[in-house]
Amino acid sequence: MASMPETKKFAIEIFEGEDLLVDSLAKYVVDLSNKFTSKRGAFTVCLSGGSMIEYLRKLLESPYVDSIEWSKWQVFWLDERVVPKTHANSNYKLALDGLLSTVPIPPGNVYAINDTLSAEGAADDYETRLRELVSKGVITLSPTSGFPKFDLILLGMGPDGHVASLFPGHPLVHENKRWVAFIKDSPKPPPERITLTFPVINSCAYAALVVTGKDEADAVHSVLGKSENPVKLPAALVSPEGELKWFLDKDAASKL
Numbered sequence: 001m002a003s004m005p006e007t008k009k010f011a012i013e014i015f016e017g018e019d020l021l022v023d024s025l026a027k028y029v030v031d032l033s034n035k036f037t038s039k040r041g042a043f044t045v046c047l048s049g050g051s052m053i054e055y056l057r058k059l060l061e062s063p064y065v066d067s068i069e070w071s072k073w074q075v076f077w078l079d080e081r082v083v084p085k086t087h088a089n090s091n092y093k094l095a096l097d098g099l100l101s102t103v104p105i106p107p108g109n110v111y112a113i114n115d116t117l118s119a120e121g122a123a124d125d126y127e128t129r130l131r132e133l134v135s136k137g138v139i140t141l142s143p144t145s146g147f148p149k150f151d152l153i154l155l156g157m158g159p160d161g162h163v164a165s166l167f168p169g170h171p172l173v174h175e176n177k178r179w180v181a182f183i184k185d186s187p188k189p190p191p192e193r194i195t196l197t198f199p200v201i202n203s204c205a206y207a208a209l210v211v212t213g214k215d216e217a218d219a220v221h222s223v224l225g226k227s228e229n230p231v232k233l234p235a236a237l238v239s240p241e242g243e244l245k246w247f248l249d250k251d252a253a254s255k256l
């Protein structure tokens with residue numbers, strides 16, 4: 001069955017509507033931001049593209065916006081499309097327009113990919129920069145896995161069960177050495193992307209998987225439900241050292 005390994009902890013919360021979900025997600029992010037900024041003076045968070053920035057919209061509203069020490073945020077991307085930062089397909093542009101341009105995060109704490117490089121070059125460059133930040137103590141390293149340990153990774157899931165730019169049946173799903181990998185044949189456009197790999201995703205302290213809508217219901221069922229013919233979708237491989245929480249609306253959870 002395509003379910004989470006039994007030894008790992010995860011929680012599932014199902015919300016009547018998207019408004020309730022985004023409110024709860026905002027509280028969850030604020031609590032973690034406060035936990036890590038008071039513990040070590042920094043909060044390392046990886047953003048996804050797609051719907052995620054829209055799901056984070058409540059962070060810009062009271063009381064959440066004033067409860068966050070934005071200057072302590074260190075912002076990364078779980079995956080990025082290899083397009084200019086000004087392009088409509090850029091996950092950076094999505095986050096800049098929908099979140100980052102409105103809050104006082106120092107520009108030096110926002111780690112966009114280098115959009116002047118090829119997919120290979122951008123992945124190498126991003127991994128090199130992550131390694132530098134580990135050596136400076138901005139990002140911690142998991143003593144268990146030896147991979148970087150982000151405080152929070154925010155994941156979406158496509159109807160095919162992909163997370164980040166890790167697609168069903170693609171060899172990148174099995175990458176176990178690289179921190180950041182590139183893909184040139186993404187089944188979802190645009191084809192060229194870079195992505196954090198599963199060992200990095202699964203080293204994080206907290207992960208939230210946020211899924212809404214009927215189109216995702218089959219994949220949610222395949223990952224979390226009881227299935228006669230299990231297929232191990234990428235979302236089923238999200239199994240962090242820390243805690244995983246699924247935020248689902250009732251449409252996404254309709255087949256559970």
Ligand SMILES: O=C1O[C@H](COP(=O)(O)O)[C@@H](O)[C@H](O)[C@H]1O
Nearest residue numbers: 048049050051079156157158164
């Ligand atoms: O292409 C991508 O898709 C996934 C899922 O997007 P969603 O709109 O279905 O939530 C996203 O998480 C990823 O960052 C993005 O590059």
